Amino acid sequence: xxxxxxxxxxxxxxxxxxxxxxxxxxxxxxxxxxxxxxxxxxxxxxxxxxxxxxxxxxxxxxxxxxxxxxxxxxxxxxxxxxxxxxxxxxxxxxxxxxxxxxxxxxxxxxxxxxxxxxxxxxxxxxxxxxxxxxxxxxxxxxxxxxxxxxxxxxxxxxxxxxxxxxxxxxxxxxxxxxxxxxxxxxxxxxxxxxxxxxxxxxxxxxxxxxxxxxxxxxxxxxxxxxxxxxxxxxxxxxxxxxxxxxxxxxxxxxxxxxxxxxxxxxxxxxxxxxxxxxxxxxxxxxxxxxxxxxxxxxxxxxxxxxxxxxxxxxxxxxxxxxxxxxxxxxxxxxxxxxxxxxxxxxxxxxxxxxxxxxxxxxxxxxxxxxxxxxxxx
Numbered sequence: 378x379x380x381x382x383x384x385x386x387x388x389x390x391x392x393x394x395x396x397x398x399x400x401x402x403x404x405x406x407x408x409x410x411x412x413x414x415x416x417x418x419x420x421x422x423x424x425x426x427x428x429x430x431x432x433x434x435x436x437x438x439x440x441x442x443x444x445x446x447x448x449x450x451x452x453x454x455x456x457x458x459x460x461x462x463x464x465x466x467x468x469x470x471x472x473x474x475x476x477x478x479x480x481x482x483x484x485x486x487x488x489x490x491x492x493x494x495x496x497x498x499x500x501x502x503x504x505x506x507x508x509x510x511x512x513x514x515x516x517x518x519x520x521x522x523x524x525x526x527x528x529x530x531x532x533x534x535x536x537x538x539x540x541x542x543x544x545x546x547x548x549x550x551x552x553x554x555x556x557x558x559x560x561x562x563x564x565x566x567x568x569x570x571x572x573x574x575x576x577x578x579x580x581x582x583x584x585x586x587x588x589x590x591x592x593x594x595x596x597x598x599x600x601x602x603x604x605x606x607x608x609x610x611x612x613x614x615x616x617x618x619x620x621x622x623x624x625x626x627x628x629x630x631x632x633x634x635x636x637x638x639x640x641x642x643x644x645x646x647x648x649x650x651x652x653x654x655x656x657x658x659x660x661x662x663x664x665x666x667x668x669x670x671x672x673x674x675x676x677x678x679x680x681x682x683x684x685x686x687x688x689x690x691x692x693x694x695x696x697x698x699x700x701x702x703x704x705x706x707x708x709x710x711x712x713x714x715x716x717x718x719x720x721x722x723x724x725x726x727x728x729x730x731x732x733x734x735x736x737x738x739x740x741x742x743x744x745x746x747x748x749x750x751x752x753x754x
């Protein structure tokens with residue numbers, strides 16, 4: 378009986394040892410298999426960290442306006458008798474542009490001039506007769522009053538006649554004519570626009586906290602949508618003497634040279650105003666930064682030994698950075714990376730800390746400090 382019990386216990390022990398041994402062997406094999414199935418390397422684009430000259434600047438938007446500009450009209454009614462300009466002409470100050478029918482006003486002026494001439498003759502004759510006491514002083518005084526009255530009526534009629542002639546108030550460039558010969562014009566009807574285009578003003582606004590950074594004669598760089606690949610230079614010529622109470626902004630005026638007259642009044646423009654001295658800062662493409670509420674991060678690529686073929690292996694280490702101002706596609710890095718580090722600039726969304734990476738820089742994101750949008754023409 379005892380022998381049978383011993384044999385049974387030995388058999389049970391053997392069975393249990395086999396079961397536990399198999400489970401241990403299975404776990405070892407699963408672990409070995411899983412370790413052999415590590416995540417494959419991820420392909421990324423990288424860039425070396427470098428420093429660049431960084432000019433702090435203030436950006437604003439504004440509108441162009443002429444140094445002198447006016448929509449010309451007449452203050453009296455009448456029918457257009459003569460037009461002395463063509464659309465797009467350049468005219469000098471005082472040049473005759475348009476005339477209304479004025480035959481009746483001219484005739485009345487000539488009549489008044491004749492009356493004034495007669496009054497002058499009468500006054501001169503009575504002056505001579507007064508010397509020999511042929512007329513009284515009262516007569517001469519009456520003649521003088523009549524002469525002044527006649528001359529005043531001539532001047533009044535001349536002013537009325539002058540209102541029927543439109544002359545250029547300043548030298549400039551004529552716009553598109555809006556009236557025709559024979560057309561009746563009511564007072565104030567717009568006839569044509571006249572703009573002095575060289576130089577030209579740019580008016581823009583800056584917040585009141587930045588007004589102390591605006592200096593007279595300070596250079597500015599201007600961009601307009603009409604010429605996306607061209608910049609225009611100007612300088613600050615005026616700072617408004619008050620702050621707008623509704624927006625708390627201050628109006629600034631810059632003056633730009635415009636000899637080729639490519640810039641036109643009313644154009645929308647963006648302006649960059651450099652402030653302070655240039656700084657040397659580490660900059661990265663904005664695509665390299667992973668922004669999040671708990672902090673901004675980048676992936677730094679480090680060499681991690683060699684593979685079985687002797688080629689270097691790389692891993693991506695996540696690190697927090699402190700970002701500064703942005704400029705186009707670039708962002709300044711104040712802390713977190715150093716010059717010479719290799720940073721992932723594309724493909725980091727599929728990475729985690731410690732990921733193995735393959736570097737392929739055949740296509741990289743742009744890092745332009747002043748990018749422009751191409752326009753099909």
